[in-house]
Amino acid sequence: MQHFLDRILSKVRLIFPFSYVRMVKRSLDKKGSSILDVGCGPGEAMKVFNPKRKFYTVGIDAYSPQLKQCQSTNSHDSLICVLLVFHGCSQRQGSLRVWLL
Numbered sequence: 420m421q422h423f424l425d426r427i428l429s430k431v432r433l434i435f436p437f438s439y440v441r442m443v444k445r446s447l448d449k450k451g452s453s454i455l456d457v458g459c460g461p462g463e464a465m466k467v468f469n470p471k472r473k474f475y476t477v478g479i480d481a482y483s484p485q486l487k488q489c490q491s492t493n494s495h496d497s498l499i500c501v502l503l504v505f506h507g508c509s510q511r512q513g514s515l516r517v518w519l520l
Contacts, residue, residue, distance in 0.1 A: 461485045462494030
């Protein structure tokens with residue numbers, strides 16, 4: 420069953436050449452040396468975008484349990500936990516402030 424699903428997924432990638440992952444991978448500066456991953460979560464994206472660890476990666480997230488998971492998989496070179504505070508009563512009127520911890 421898994422082999423069958425892999426065959427289908429490989430064809431889907433061919434049908435959708437402008438997928439999110441493919442667009443991001445193509446837009447990476449090949450001469451660059453680092454990636455800032457804002458909202459890195461558990462670090463899954465770096466497994467796709469930086470599998471050979473060519474880039475120095477910094478992951479930023481506000482949810483510390485996911486940063487701990489990210490740290491355990493060693494997907495980023497550095498991790499930053501941020502505290503998000505919203506001011507104002509609506510998204511349009513409010514402002515977003517970020518503190519690095």
